[in-house]
Amino acid sequence: MARLSAVLATTHHPFYLKATQLTPPEERMPQAAEWQQKVESYRETLTAADPDILVMVGADHFHQFFSDNYPTFLIGKQPRYDATFYNEEREFGIPPYLLEGHEDLSGYMLQGLLDRGFDFSVSHELKIDHSIICPIITTRPDADLPIVPIYTNIFAPPLPSPKRFWDLGRAIRSIIDEYPSDARIAAVGSGHLSLELGGPRQFGETGPDPVFDRKAIDWLASGDIDAILENVTHESMAGAGNATHGFMDLILMMGIAGPIEASYVDELDLFHTREMYMTWYPEGDPR
Amino acid sequence: MSRYYVNKFLYQVDGDPELLAAYKAEPEALVERWERDYGSRLGTNHTIERTTWLGFTPEERRALVEHDYVTLFEQGAHFFLCLTIFIAIYDDDYVARSGPLSFQREYAQKLAHWLGRDYPTVAL
Numbered sequence: 001m002a003r004l005s006a007v008l009a010t011t012h013h014p015f016y017l018k019a020t021q022l023t024p025p026e027e028r029m030p031q032a033a034e035w036q037q038k039v040e041s042y043r044e045t046l047t048a049a050d051p052d053i054l055v056m057v058g059a060d061h062f063h064q065f066f067s068d069n070y071p072t073f074l075i076g077k078q079p080r081y082d083a084t085f086y087n088e089e090r091e092f093g094i095p096p097y098l099l100e101g102h103e104d105l106s107g108y109m110l111q112g113l114l115d116r117g118f119d120f121s122v123s124h125e126l127k128i129d130h131s132i133i134c135p136i137i138t139t140r141p142d143a144d145l146p147i148v149p150i151y152t153n154i155f156a157p158p159l160p161s162p163k164r165f166w167d168l169g170r171a172i173r174s175i176i177d178e179y180p181s182d183a184r185i186a187a188v189g190s191g192h193l194s195l196e197l198g199g200p201r202q203f204g205e206t207g208p209d210p211v212f213d214r215k216a217i218d219w220l221a222s223g224d225i226d227a228i229l230e231n232v233t234h235e236s237m238a239g240a241g242n243a244t245h246g247f248m249d250l251i252l253m254m255g256i257a258g259p260i261e262a263s264y265v266d267e268l269d270l271f272h273t274r275e276m277y278m279t280w281y282p283e284g285d286p287r
Numbered sequence: 288m289s290r291y292y293v294n295k296f297l298y299q300v301d302g303d304p305e306l307l308a309a310y311k312a313e314p315e316a317l318v319e320r321w322e323r324d325y326g327s328r329l330g331t332n333h334t335i336e337r338t339t340w341l342g343f344t345p346e347e348r349r350a351l352v353e354h355d356y357v358t359l360f361e362q363g364a365h366f367f368l369c370l371t372i373f374i375a376i377y378d379d380d381y382v383a384r385s386g387p388l389s390f391q392r393e394y395a396q397k398l399a400h401w402l403g404r405d406y407p408t409v410a411l
Contacts, residue, residue, distance in 0.1 A: 238405075
Protein backbone atom coordinates (compact mmCIF):
# COMPACT_ATOMS: atom_id res chain seq x y z
CA MET A 1 0.00 0.00 0.00
CA ALA A 2 1.05 3.59 -0.53
CA ARG A 3 2.69 5.49 2.25
CA LEU A 4 1.58 8.98 3.31
CA SER A 5 4.98 10.51 3.92
CA ALA A 6 3.91 14.06 4.86
CA VAL A 7 0.97 16.45 5.00
CA LEU A 8 1.68 20.13 4.50
CA ALA A 9 -0.77 22.96 5.14
CA THR A 10 0.36 26.42 4.19
CA THR A 11 -1.00 29.84 3.47
CA HIS A 12 -0.40 30.87 -0.12
CA HIS A 13 0.87 34.37 -0.64
CA PRO A 14 0.91 35.03 -4.37
CA PHE A 15 3.55 37.76 -4.01
CA TYR A 16 6.20 35.48 -2.50
CA LEU A 17 8.23 35.01 -5.67
CA LYS A 18 7.96 38.65 -6.68
CA ALA A 19 8.83 39.93 -3.19
CA THR A 20 11.79 37.67 -2.53
CA GLN A 21 13.33 36.96 -5.93
CA LEU A 22 11.91 38.94 -8.86
CA THR A 23 12.34 42.34 -7.21
CA PRO A 24 15.92 43.70 -7.27
CA PRO A 25 17.55 43.27 -3.82
CA GLU A 26 17.76 47.01 -3.12
CA GLU A 27 14.00 47.39 -3.71
CA ARG A 28 12.83 44.40 -1.67
CA MET A 29 10.60 44.76 1.38
CA PRO A 30 12.52 44.60 4.69
CA GLN A 31 11.10 41.16 5.51
CA ALA A 32 12.06 39.59 2.18
CA ALA A 33 15.14 37.75 3.45
CA GLU A 34 13.38 36.44 6.57
CA TRP A 35 10.41 35.36 4.47
CA GLN A 36 12.63 33.47 2.03
CA GLN A 37 14.53 31.82 4.87
CA LYS A 38 11.31 30.62 6.51
CA VAL A 39 10.00 29.26 3.23
CA GLU A 40 13.25 27.43 2.50
CA SER A 41 13.25 25.89 5.99
CA TYR A 42 9.67 24.80 5.44
CA ARG A 43 10.59 23.29 2.08
CA GLU A 44 12.96 20.93 3.87
CA THR A 45 10.01 19.29 5.63
CA LEU A 46 8.73 18.12 2.25
CA THR A 47 12.16 17.24 0.88
CA ALA A 48 12.82 15.07 3.95
CA ALA A 49 9.64 13.09 3.26
CA ASP A 50 11.07 12.07 -0.13
CA PRO A 51 7.69 11.91 -1.91
CA ASP A 52 7.00 10.36 -5.31
CA ILE A 53 3.57 11.94 -5.88
CA LEU A 54 1.95 15.12 -4.57
CA VAL A 55 -1.76 15.32 -3.81
CA MET A 56 -2.35 19.07 -4.04
CA VAL A 57 -5.34 20.89 -2.53
CA GLY A 58 -6.37 24.38 -3.55
CA ALA A 59 -9.20 26.48 -4.91
CA ASP A 60 -9.77 28.18 -8.23
CA HIS A 61 -10.00 31.96 -7.78
CA PHE A 62 -12.37 32.56 -10.71
CA HIS A 63 -9.61 31.76 -13.15
CA GLN A 64 -10.88 28.73 -15.02
CA PHE A 65 -14.19 28.40 -13.22
CA PHE A 66 -16.93 30.98 -12.95
CA SER A 67 -20.44 31.06 -11.52
CA ASP A 68 -22.01 29.68 -14.68
CA ASN A 69 -20.61 26.36 -13.44
CA TYR A 70 -18.49 26.51 -10.31
CA PRO A 71 -17.65 23.08 -8.86
CA THR A 72 -17.96 22.48 -5.13
CA PHE A 73 -15.31 19.75 -5.20
CA LEU A 74 -13.29 18.86 -8.29
CA ILE A 75 -10.36 16.62 -9.13
CA GLY A 76 -8.13 16.79 -12.20
CA LYS A 77 -7.34 13.59 -14.10
CA GLN A 78 -4.76 14.41 -16.72
CA PRO A 79 -1.26 13.48 -17.84
CA ARG A 80 -0.18 17.11 -17.62
CA TYR A 81 -1.41 20.43 -16.28
CA ASP A 82 -0.71 23.93 -17.51
CA ALA A 83 -0.51 26.45 -14.74
CA THR A 84 -0.73 30.20 -14.14
CA PHE A 85 -3.33 32.39 -15.78
CA TYR A 86 -2.68 35.62 -17.66
CA ASN A 87 -4.04 37.80 -14.87
CA GLU A 88 -1.91 35.99 -12.25
CA GLU A 89 1.21 36.57 -14.30
CA ARG A 90 0.15 40.19 -14.71
CA GLU A 91 -0.57 40.89 -11.03
CA PHE A 92 1.77 38.57 -9.16
CA GLY A 93 4.59 37.89 -11.62
CA ILE A 94 4.06 34.12 -11.31
CA PRO A 95 5.51 32.36 -14.39
CA PRO A 96 3.76 29.64 -16.36
CA TYR A 97 4.43 25.99 -15.46
CA LEU A 98 3.74 22.63 -17.04
CA LEU A 99 3.28 20.01 -14.33
CA GLU A 100 3.17 16.26 -14.73
CA GLY A 101 -0.04 14.61 -13.57
CA HIS A 102 -0.59 11.19 -12.03
CA GLU A 103 -3.65 9.88 -13.83
CA ASP A 104 -3.75 6.54 -12.05
CA LEU A 105 -3.94 8.05 -8.58
CA SER A 106 -6.39 10.70 -9.84
CA GLY A 107 -8.70 7.95 -11.10
CA TYR A 108 -8.31 5.87 -7.93
CA MET A 109 -8.94 8.97 -5.82
CA LEU A 110 -12.03 9.94 -7.81
CA GLN A 111 -13.56 6.47 -7.51
CA GLY A 112 -12.65 6.30 -3.82
CA LEU A 113 -14.31 9.65 -3.19
CA LEU A 114 -17.48 8.63 -5.04
CA ASP A 115 -17.54 5.40 -3.03
CA ARG A 116 -17.33 7.42 0.19
CA GLY A 117 -20.18 9.78 -0.66
CA PHE A 118 -18.18 12.68 -2.10
CA ASP A 119 -19.64 13.18 -5.56
CA PHE A 120 -16.76 15.03 -7.15
CA SER A 121 -16.66 16.81 -10.47
CA VAL A 122 -13.74 15.79 -12.64
CA SER A 123 -11.83 17.82 -15.20
CA HIS A 124 -9.71 16.54 -18.05
CA GLU A 125 -8.67 20.03 -19.09
CA LEU A 126 -7.80 21.73 -15.83
CA LYS A 127 -5.39 24.63 -15.67
CA ILE A 128 -3.83 25.17 -12.27
CA ASP A 129 -4.01 28.53 -10.51
CA HIS A 130 -1.88 30.11 -7.79
CA SER A 131 -3.52 28.17 -4.96
CA ILE A 132 -1.49 25.18 -6.15
CA ILE A 133 1.40 26.88 -7.92
CA CYS A 134 2.28 28.99 -4.87
CA PRO A 135 2.98 25.91 -2.73
CA ILE A 136 4.86 24.36 -5.66
CA ILE A 137 7.04 27.46 -5.76
CA THR A 138 7.60 27.43 -2.01
CA THR A 139 7.85 23.70 -1.25
CA ARG A 140 8.94 22.06 -4.52
CA PRO A 141 10.30 24.76 -6.84
CA ASP A 142 11.74 22.26 -9.30
CA ALA A 143 8.13 21.17 -9.95
CA ASP A 144 9.48 17.71 -10.71
CA LEU A 145 6.80 15.47 -9.18
CA PRO A 146 3.49 14.30 -10.66
CA ILE A 147 0.47 15.87 -9.03
CA VAL A 148 -3.14 15.00 -8.28
CA PRO A 149 -4.96 18.34 -7.99
CA ILE A 150 -8.07 18.70 -5.84
CA TYR A 151 -10.10 21.90 -5.84
CA THR A 152 -12.64 22.96 -3.25
CA ASN A 153 -15.06 25.84 -3.14
CA ILE A 154 -13.95 28.26 -0.44
CA PHE A 155 -14.66 31.18 -2.70
CA ALA A 156 -18.09 31.37 -4.31
CA PRO A 157 -20.78 31.02 -1.61
CA PRO A 158 -22.80 29.17 -0.55
CA LEU A 159 -19.91 26.99 0.65
CA PRO A 160 -19.71 23.53 2.21
CA SER A 161 -19.39 23.43 6.00
CA PRO A 162 -16.08 23.28 7.90
CA LYS A 163 -17.02 19.75 8.98
CA ARG A 164 -17.39 18.72 5.36
CA PHE A 165 -13.83 19.84 4.70
CA TRP A 166 -12.60 17.81 7.66
CA ASP A 167 -14.56 14.76 6.52
CA LEU A 168 -13.21 15.17 2.99
CA GLY A 169 -9.67 15.22 4.36
CA ARG A 170 -10.37 12.02 6.29
CA ALA A 171 -11.75 10.39 3.13
CA ILE A 172 -8.70 11.40 1.09
CA ARG A 173 -6.50 9.92 3.79
CA SER A 174 -8.24 6.57 3.73
CA ILE A 175 -7.97 6.46 -0.07
CA ILE A 176 -4.25 7.20 0.05
CA ASP A 177 -3.82 4.50 2.69
CA GLU A 178 -5.55 1.95 0.44
CA TYR A 179 -3.87 2.94 -2.83
CA PRO A 180 -2.20 -0.24 -4.12
CA SER A 181 1.24 1.14 -4.84
CA ASP A 182 4.67 1.40 -3.29
CA ALA A 183 4.62 5.15 -3.89
CA ARG A 184 5.36 7.66 -1.21
CA ILE A 185 2.64 10.27 -1.29
CA ALA A 186 2.72 13.72 0.23
CA ALA A 187 -0.35 15.92 0.50
CA VAL A 188 0.25 19.64 0.13
CA GLY A 189 -2.60 22.11 0.48
CA SER A 190 -2.91 25.84 0.69
CA GLY A 191 -5.44 28.24 2.13
CA HIS A 192 -5.56 31.24 4.41
CA LEU A 193 -5.74 32.41 7.95
CA SER A 194 -7.74 35.62 8.44
CA LEU A 195 -7.79 37.48 5.15
CA GLU A 196 -9.58 40.49 3.73
CA LEU A 197 -9.67 41.26 0.01
CA GLY A 198 -11.66 44.06 -1.53
CA GLY A 199 -13.01 45.22 1.83
CA PRO A 200 -12.27 47.89 4.44
CA ARG A 201 -9.76 45.76 6.36
CA GLN A 202 -7.57 44.87 3.38
CA PHE A 203 -3.85 45.56 3.27
CA GLY A 204 -3.52 46.68 6.87
CA GLU A 205 -0.36 46.46 8.93
CA THR A 206 -1.33 42.93 10.01
CA GLY A 207 -3.91 40.40 8.94
CA PRO A 208 -7.48 41.51 9.69
CA ASP A 209 -7.83 39.31 12.78
CA PRO A 210 -4.60 38.39 14.60
CA VAL A 211 -6.63 36.84 17.45
CA PHE A 212 -8.28 34.40 15.05
CA ASP A 213 -4.88 33.66 13.47
CA ARG A 214 -3.37 32.77 16.85
CA LYS A 215 -6.20 30.40 17.71
CA ALA A 216 -6.28 28.91 14.23
CA ILE A 217 -2.59 28.04 14.22
CA ASP A 218 -2.83 26.55 17.72
CA TRP A 219 -5.87 24.44 16.80
CA LEU A 220 -4.16 23.08 13.70
CA ALA A 221 -0.82 22.52 15.41
CA SER A 222 -2.43 20.48 18.19
CA GLY A 223 -4.82 18.57 15.92
CA ASP A 224 -7.77 19.96 17.85
CA ILE A 225 -10.62 19.37 15.42
CA ASP A 226 -13.19 19.60 18.22
CA ALA A 227 -12.20 23.20 18.98
CA ILE A 228 -12.28 24.05 15.29
CA LEU A 229 -15.74 22.60 14.75
CA GLU A 230 -16.97 24.32 17.90
CA ASN A 231 -15.60 27.74 16.98
CA VAL A 232 -15.31 28.00 13.23
CA THR A 233 -18.43 28.74 11.20
CA HIS A 234 -18.95 30.58 7.94
CA GLU A 235 -20.09 33.55 10.01
CA SER A 236 -17.12 33.50 12.38
CA MET A 237 -14.73 33.30 9.43
CA ALA A 238 -16.46 36.24 7.74
CA GLY A 239 -16.07 38.13 11.00
CA ALA A 240 -12.32 37.53 10.83
CA GLY A 241 -12.08 38.80 7.25
CA ASN A 242 -14.17 38.43 4.11
CA ALA A 243 -11.76 35.94 2.45
CA THR A 244 -11.00 33.88 5.57
CA HIS A 245 -12.98 30.91 4.28
CA GLY A 246 -9.77 29.60 2.71
CA PHE A 247 -9.07 28.39 6.24
CA MET A 248 -11.32 25.44 5.43
CA ASP A 249 -8.68 24.04 3.09
CA LEU A 250 -6.26 24.02 6.04
CA ILE A 251 -8.90 22.10 8.02
CA LEU A 252 -9.07 19.67 5.10
CA MET A 253 -5.30 19.17 5.27
CA MET A 254 -5.51 18.43 8.99
CA GLY A 255 -8.22 15.94 8.06
CA ILE A 256 -5.69 14.13 5.85
CA ALA A 257 -3.17 14.11 8.70
CA GLY A 258 -5.70 13.18 11.38
CA PRO A 259 -6.17 14.69 14.86
CA ILE A 260 -2.45 14.63 15.68
CA GLU A 261 0.14 17.19 16.63
CA ALA A 262 2.06 18.86 13.85
CA SER A 263 5.79 18.20 13.62
CA TYR A 264 6.66 21.57 12.15
CA VAL A 265 4.94 24.90 12.79
CA ASP A 266 6.19 28.27 11.70
CA GLU A 267 4.61 31.60 10.96
CA LEU A 268 5.44 35.06 9.72
CA ASP A 269 3.54 38.25 10.29
CA LEU A 270 3.61 40.04 6.96
CA PHE A 271 1.91 43.15 5.73
CA HIS A 272 -1.83 42.34 5.60
CA THR A 273 -1.55 38.60 6.36
CA ARG A 274 -0.06 36.11 8.74
CA GLU A 275 1.68 33.34 6.86
CA MET A 276 1.61 29.83 8.29
CA TYR A 277 3.80 26.83 7.47
CA MET A 278 2.73 23.52 9.02
CA THR A 279 3.72 19.89 8.45
CA TRP A 280 2.39 16.67 9.93
CA TYR A 281 4.15 13.32 9.62
CA PRO A 282 1.38 10.77 10.29
CA GLU A 283 3.76 7.84 9.78
CA GLY A 284 6.69 9.25 11.70
CA ASP A 285 9.10 12.16 11.35
CA PRO A 286 11.75 11.28 8.74
CA ARG A 287 14.12 14.04 9.82
CA MET B 288 -29.50 43.57 -9.14
CA SER B 289 -27.77 40.94 -11.19
CA ARG B 290 -24.72 40.12 -9.12
CA TYR B 291 -24.05 37.28 -11.49
CA TYR B 292 -23.99 39.53 -14.53
CA VAL B 293 -21.78 42.14 -12.86
CA ASN B 294 -19.38 39.39 -11.83
CA LYS B 295 -19.43 38.01 -15.37
CA PHE B 296 -18.38 41.41 -16.68
CA LEU B 297 -15.55 41.67 -14.14
CA TYR B 298 -14.45 38.09 -14.81
CA GLN B 299 -14.36 38.39 -18.59
CA VAL B 300 -12.78 41.83 -18.74
CA ASP B 301 -10.12 41.04 -16.14
CA GLY B 302 -9.15 37.90 -18.02
CA ASP B 303 -8.65 39.58 -21.40
CA PRO B 304 -5.88 42.18 -21.83
CA GLU B 305 -7.59 43.85 -24.78
CA LEU B 306 -10.91 44.27 -22.95
CA LEU B 307 -9.09 45.40 -19.83
CA ALA B 308 -7.16 48.13 -21.68
CA ALA B 309 -10.42 49.31 -23.25
CA TYR B 310 -12.14 49.33 -19.84
CA LYS B 311 -9.38 51.53 -18.48
CA ALA B 312 -9.29 53.93 -21.45
CA GLU B 313 -12.97 54.22 -22.37
CA PRO B 314 -15.14 52.52 -19.79
CA GLU B 315 -18.49 53.65 -21.14
CA ALA B 316 -17.74 52.40 -24.64
CA LEU B 317 -16.39 49.12 -23.31
CA VAL B 318 -19.42 48.49 -21.09
CA GLU B 319 -21.69 49.08 -24.11
CA ARG B 320 -19.57 46.81 -26.29
CA TRP B 321 -19.52 44.11 -23.64
CA GLU B 322 -23.30 44.22 -23.29
CA ARG B 323 -23.76 43.96 -27.07
CA ASP B 324 -21.51 40.92 -27.39
CA TYR B 325 -19.70 39.22 -24.50
CA GLY B 326 -22.47 39.61 -21.94
CA SER B 327 -24.90 37.49 -23.91
CA ARG B 328 -22.46 34.68 -24.65
CA LEU B 329 -23.62 31.54 -22.84
CA GLY B 330 -21.23 30.99 -19.94
CA THR B 331 -17.93 32.67 -20.59
CA ASN B 332 -16.50 31.25 -23.78
CA HIS B 333 -19.27 30.31 -26.19
CA THR B 334 -19.48 32.28 -29.41
CA ILE B 335 -22.56 30.63 -30.88
CA GLU B 336 -24.89 29.89 -27.98
CA ARG B 337 -26.46 32.95 -26.35
CA THR B 338 -28.25 33.89 -23.13
CA THR B 339 -31.16 36.17 -23.91
CA TRP B 340 -32.43 37.41 -20.56
CA LEU B 341 -29.51 38.79 -18.52
CA GLY B 342 -28.91 42.52 -18.14
CA PHE B 343 -27.61 45.25 -15.85
CA THR B 344 -29.74 47.59 -13.81
CA PRO B 345 -29.05 51.28 -14.58
CA GLU B 346 -27.20 51.55 -11.24
CA GLU B 347 -24.97 48.57 -12.03
CA ARG B 348 -24.16 49.96 -15.44
CA ARG B 349 -23.32 53.36 -13.92
CA ALA B 350 -21.10 51.77 -11.26
CA LEU B 351 -19.20 49.78 -13.88
CA VAL B 352 -18.81 52.81 -16.18
CA GLU B 353 -17.54 54.93 -13.28
CA HIS B 354 -15.23 52.25 -11.82
CA ASP B 355 -17.30 52.75 -8.65
CA TYR B 356 -16.03 49.88 -6.53
CA VAL B 357 -17.80 51.16 -3.42
CA THR B 358 -21.19 50.70 -5.05
CA LEU B 359 -20.12 47.36 -6.49
CA PHE B 360 -19.09 46.20 -3.00
CA GLU B 361 -22.39 47.42 -1.57
CA GLN B 362 -24.35 45.58 -4.24
CA GLY B 363 -22.56 42.30 -3.55
CA ALA B 364 -20.17 42.03 -6.49
CA HIS B 365 -17.50 39.46 -5.68
CA PHE B 366 -14.71 41.08 -3.66
CA PHE B 367 -11.90 39.21 -5.42
CA LEU B 368 -13.03 40.12 -8.93
CA CYS B 369 -13.51 43.77 -7.96
CA LEU B 370 -10.17 44.10 -6.25
CA THR B 371 -8.25 42.33 -8.99
CA ILE B 372 -9.64 44.34 -11.88
CA PHE B 373 -9.24 47.72 -10.20
CA ILE B 374 -5.69 46.88 -9.11
CA ALA B 375 -5.00 46.11 -12.77
CA ILE B 376 -6.42 49.48 -13.78
CA TYR B 377 -5.06 51.73 -11.02
CA ASP B 378 -2.16 50.17 -9.13
CA ASP B 379 0.73 51.19 -11.41
CA ASP B 380 -0.39 54.81 -11.53
CA TYR B 381 -0.87 54.97 -7.74
CA VAL B 382 2.50 53.31 -7.05
CA ALA B 383 4.27 55.82 -9.28
CA ARG B 384 2.50 58.73 -7.59
CA SER B 385 2.09 57.66 -3.95
CA GLY B 386 4.02 54.43 -3.36
CA PRO B 387 3.25 50.74 -2.96
CA LEU B 388 -0.21 49.71 -1.74
CA SER B 389 -1.51 53.29 -1.88
CA PHE B 390 -4.37 52.27 -4.17
CA GLN B 391 -5.28 49.28 -2.02
CA ARG B 392 -5.31 51.44 1.11
CA GLU B 393 -7.44 54.14 -0.48
CA TYR B 394 -9.84 51.38 -1.60
CA ALA B 395 -10.07 50.16 2.01
CA GLN B 396 -10.54 53.70 3.30
CA LYS B 397 -13.45 54.33 0.95
CA LEU B 398 -15.16 51.27 2.43
CA ALA B 399 -14.37 52.20 6.04
CA HIS B 400 -18.04 52.86 6.83
CA TRP B 401 -18.48 49.06 6.66
CA LEU B 402 -16.04 48.35 9.51
CA GLY B 403 -17.75 46.44 12.30
CA ARG B 404 -20.82 45.68 10.18
CA ASP B 405 -21.85 42.60 8.25
CA TYR B 406 -20.82 43.15 4.65
CA PRO B 407 -23.31 42.81 1.82
CA THR B 408 -23.40 39.17 0.82
CA VAL B 409 -21.64 37.99 -2.32
CA ALA B 410 -23.67 34.76 -2.34
CA LEU B 411 -25.69 34.04 -5.44
